[in-house]
Amino acid sequence: MAVSFNYSNSLSFMNKSELDHVSEFVNVAHNRLHEKRGPGSDFLGWLDWPIRYNRDECMRVKKAAEKIRNQSDALIVIGTGGSYLGARAAIEALSHSFYNQMENTTKVYFAGQNISSTYITHLLELLDGKDISINVISKSGTTMEPAIAFRIFRDYLEKNYGKEEARKRIYATTDQEKGALKKLADEEGYESFVIPDDIGGRYSVLTAVGLLPMATAGLDIDQMMTGAEQAYYKYNNPDLSTNECYQYAAVRNILHQKGRDIELLVNYEPSLQYVAEWWKQLFGESEGKDQKGLFPASVNFPTDLHSMGQYVQEGRRHLIETVLQVTKPAIDFTIKADPDNIDGLNFLAGQTMDEVNKKAFQGAMMAHVDGGIPNLLIELEELNEYHFGELVYFFEKACAISGCLLGVNPFDQPGVEAYKKNMFALLGKPGFEKEKLNLGGFSIVG
């Protein structure tokens, strides 16, 4: 099976009867989703997206990617949160580990996910003398971090190419009708792609938001959509005893109710690090509200076994460990015998590097379960576009069901506005004068 879920190593931390109990609620959550009822039902466009996405737009995405690849040394993808993480996750997971350092590739760099003057200056230095295009992505069209980066890069393009040519090198992915970016794109005549109204940022990776940067990096986006389509059918069944996506949602909720407050997503392939970052936004923004929710965190093993391993083994018992495991690595090789064996590693001779990696996983998993940490396992047969699409859909649907089980609206993110208000007040944005007065009680350094 391409993506599979196994919770057998959490059964000593819960009773099977608890799953039977929750299956009724899973059924309710399933019906709510599929009948488009319940909180956040305006944002369910992702649910059947893999079977109804706009093929013409997808074709346009591929053509634009081709043009970018022919015309530019690098694409600068400007966006943050859901307008950034999915594309980065896919490109890092599915491309060469040193993609941007390889010859003959169209480099993909990200900007607008921070407000660091050092980062953006270094990026501009790196791009000096190179031909570039820009894909600016923002659903609202008003998020400040990417808006600042876009202002800087637009200016850079106009200075380097002149206004006319700059326009042809800017691709905007935004709302169909509203927002400052949409307005600018229309005025300037940028080629534009749509983020559907009913798909929230963190659910948008399989729209043009993710697909244009991915296609530019040479990924097969048709395969990705086919994988997501298969997942749509596979996880369409309300029966908890067979639907592994729903089992993941249910088990993490049961464990959460029993005092597990943090879910650690673990990988043994460094290229999955940004899948974890994408997953953190998906679950964190969806579930962390009304003073509820599992805190999504991530570690990269075995690297972090040498830093966080101690805590996982013996620290506070509030963790769930969810391992995202790749069954068959893209590349494997056999460790050779060394006639001198000074490092004492000849016992590994004849084994493959991946066999050793898998033993590290098994050893850590057994130790952590023995140490009191329930283990969930999500296995991915291979890291390719098809399975990536399937995995995205698995997580999206599990997150929606999980949020319903938790009793929150999994599709809004009201809490993100609080820091924005303070920041705008501190920056003196017109309209935020009252908020500025309310900041009086804090001592502000810096």
Ligand SMILES: O=P(O)(O)OC[C@H]1O[C@](O)(CO)[C@@H](O)[C@@H]1O
């Ligand atoms: O695509 P936008 O509207 O720029 O938003 C980027 C991100 O910012 C948030 O709105 C939070 O502020 C996320 O939900 C979203 O993914």
